[in-house]
Amino acid sequence: MNLIQHLDYLFNPRSAAVIGASNIPGKWGCDILNLLLTRGQRQVYPINKNRPEVLGVKAYPGLSDVPGPVDFAVITVASEALPAAMEDCARKGVKTALIISGGFAETGTEGSKAERKVLEIARRGGIRFIGPNCAGHFNTFAQLFTAPYLPPMNQGPVSFITQSGNLGLVVLAMAHEMGLGFSKYISSGNEADLHFEDYLEYLGQDETTKVIIGYVEGLREGRRFLNLAREITKKKPVVIMKVGCSDCGAQAARSHTAALSGSDEFSDAAFRQAGVIRVDEVSDLLDVALIMLGQPLPRGKKVAVLTVGGGLGVIAADALKKHGLELSELSPATLKKLGSVLSGRWSRGNPVDTSGDISYPCLLPLLEDKNVDAVVISGPIWTPFGFAGLMSTAPWERDYTVSPDEILRGIEEEYVRNLEVTMELMKKFQKPIVYSVWVSDEVKSRIVYQKMAQNHLIPYLTPERAVRALARLVEYSEYRGIARR
Structure with missing residues (x-):
């Protein structure tokens, strides 16, 4: 059996045993058994020589008493009992194991000797194992969980x-x-x-x-x-x-x-x-x-920064330099287009400081500019999807008597539409659009944020984190031969 086949048994076992199964919450043998019993569709065997049942399920004194095959065993017994437990696994034909128990190589010479003994038993029995001294594993696609808490x-x-x-x-x-x-x-x-x-x-x-x-x-x-x-x-x-x-x-x-x-x-x-x-x-x-x-892999390291305030732009610009990225030099055509959609207060350069007057249409000129490989947008929660553009179509522009719920629905609908356009633009231009936006817990429950999460466009909390992540994306793009070095 090769490595991949062995690890398939580790992540997709048809049957599992917990050696050291317990009824006491807080003990590994209880908490892991509970996870295995309540998640997934596999046969689970508690092993406890002193109890006929554990967590309401028939228990067995040893693995040899289990009627069916066991693909995977979780071992939670004390370190001194581990060699005997591994011998039982070998006799039963267990394919893989996970050893929670500590007190081995991490403790010094004697612990290392005990660990080698367990390894020798496992090798003779053809068993591959995680640990010892570990805290579990999981495979969400198989609903397999051995990591409590x-x-x-x-x-x-x-x-x-x-x-x-x-x-x-x-x-x-x-x-x-x-x-x-x-x-x-x-x-x-x-x-x-x-x-x-x-x-x-x-x-x-x-x-x-x-x-x-x-x-x-x-x-x-x-x-x-x-x-x-x-x-x-x-x-x-x-x-x-x-x-x-x-x-x-x-x-x-x-x-x-x-x-x-x-x-x-x-x-x-x-x-x-x-x-x-x-x-x-x-x-x-x-x-x-x-x-x-x-995000798509960028073709270079030149970045446009779009922000509602000067401070955020300065922080982003400093972060770009620190992490090896560059502020794009915007073309005259781009500056002209931005001037047509922004108020007279904007910065007329990069960072594009709109002085609080974010207009969603100003994103397109930045993406069209050949000197721009990526865009970082920084500001309050509404910044990624536009504010001035929203105001022109918001319900309260048409009727000041509308209810707060209707106002909120109008805002969310506009945000979702703008997000969908943003994703289309990212694909069209193959340029990352990275958000640095503070988001409250209340906003996280909203449709637009959930849609962002589904598409892995979750905003970063600070400009520094957004730029740091973007720098690593550029690094990987360079390795893949897409970005210019």
């Missing part, structure tokens, strides 16, 4: 490999707030058997994964990682947050997941040559994934 996860095109379970929870919670959906998630733990590179290879050929993001403390097969990434990034983006670069960080990584990070041997240059997008901040993992999904 997560917010509800929507199906989506992003897959995430993390060498920190807690960091994984943070990123997934942030993604949930953004409305970004996921395909697969792996908390890889100590990687005694399956390594980061194995999951990368699987996700590279996975049709439901369009963008791969990863948190890395140490790569055990650096050359293989780069070779895999070089092939995968020809088809889909790989976004990596690599930490443990400083001496202090490397020591923390070793004590956390036994990662062999050492110094920062996989330099920015090596990542760039393989097409890997390297980020430094947690939020960038999601920001960059979002822009990769929702």
Whole structure:
């Protein structure tokens, strides 16, 4: 059985067992069993030698007592009981396992010896496993979840490999707030058997994964990682947050997941040559994934900034320079067109500061300009879809007695129409239009925001984040040979 076939059993098992199943909420053996019983359509077997039932389901003293085959086992027993549990898996013919238990290589020499013993048993039995010392995994398309304590996860095109379970929870919670959906998630733990590179290879050929993001403390097969990434990034983006670069960080990584990070041997240059997008901040993992999904690859790094106020434009301009992008020099024809749709107060240059008088039609001249490869729009919530244009057709222009609900419907209808036009323009000109807009929780419930989320056009909260993400999009476009270097 090859790697891909083995990992298919990990992400799409027909049957699963929980060794160490428990009735006590808060214990891994209870919370994971509950997830397996309530999600998906597969046979689930609780293993508990002391109880005839767990969570109302018939339990079995050991795997040998289970009447049917078991494709996948979750092992939650204490570390000293793990070798015996793995022996049971081998005798039963289990294909894959996930080991929650900690207390192994991350604790020192004795823990490393115990981990090697478990690995030897698994190898003899033909078992591939995640962990130990991990926090679960999921496949939303198979409704398979072994990672408790997560917010509800929507199906989506992003897959995430993390060498920190807690960091994984943070990123997934942030993604949930953004409305970004996921395909697969792996908390890889100590990687005694399956390594980061194995999951990368699987996700590279996975049709439901369009963008791969990863948190890395140490790569055990650096050359293989780069070779895999070089092939995968020809088809889909790989976004990596690599930490443990400083001496202090490397020591923390070793004590956390036994990662062999050492110094920062996989330099920015090596990542760039393989097409890997390297980020430094947690939020960038999601920001960059979002822009990769929702935007066309630009043909260059010249950017027009459209803003309702000078301060936002200055911040965006500074960010462009910091991240290697350029302010476009707008053509005389573009300036003339902008002057015809904006008031006399506008800046007459780039950034296009409209002094509060945003008019939706001013977007088209920017996209038509050959000196513009992308547009960043920054301002309050109404900025992306126009304000002056909205005012000319709003219900209160026609009748001051209309109800607030009718006014709101008119606003939303106008916003949705403008958003649809925006998406058409992005496709026509193949130029990204990136929003930097503060959005309240109330606005997130509105139709226009939901439509933005469905199309991966969620606004960034600050101009800096929008520009940082755009810079990574340009970097990837250069690697793919689309953008001018």
